[in-house]
Each structure stands twice: as structure tokens, then as C-alpha cells.
Amino acid sequence: MRYDADLYAEADDYTPAARRPLPVDSDVYEWFLDRARRSGHEDVATLINAALREHIRRADEPLERTLRRVLREELRKVG
Secondary structure, rough: OOHHHHHHHOOOOOOHHHHHHOOOOOHHHHHHHHHHHHHHHHHHHHHHHHHHHHHHHHHOOOOHHHOOOOHHHHHHHOO
């Protein structure tokens, strides 16, 4: 599948990489679609990209920072 750059040239967030087709399993897509509908978002791709960016950010997080973040979150839960 090819995309036509002229078709997307006027989009505010256009970059060639932004319009590459990416197969997504139907259960994953449905999960994001459900979240989009519940939150009032119309664009499922925006939610998927946000989740991927958060995953990347956390994947690059040093182990010590991850442990501190998780401990803070858990301590908040128990009061």
C-alpha cells in the first residue's frame, strides 16, 4: 500500500512517516477505539501514538527512576 504525499501535504502534522500504514491487531484497535469513544477523542491514531510515545519514554527511563516512580505510585494507593 502506498500513500500519496500530495493528499496529505496540507495536514498540520504531516510528515511522510506519519502516513505509513501499520497493521494493528483488531483487539488492540478495538481497545483504543473504545478508549477514544469514552474520552470523546475522534482520532484513534492520536491515542495509539501517545501510548507508543509513553512506552518509549519509559523504556529509556533508568531502572532507579522506574523503581522510584513505581514506589511513589504504590505508596499513594495505600495512603
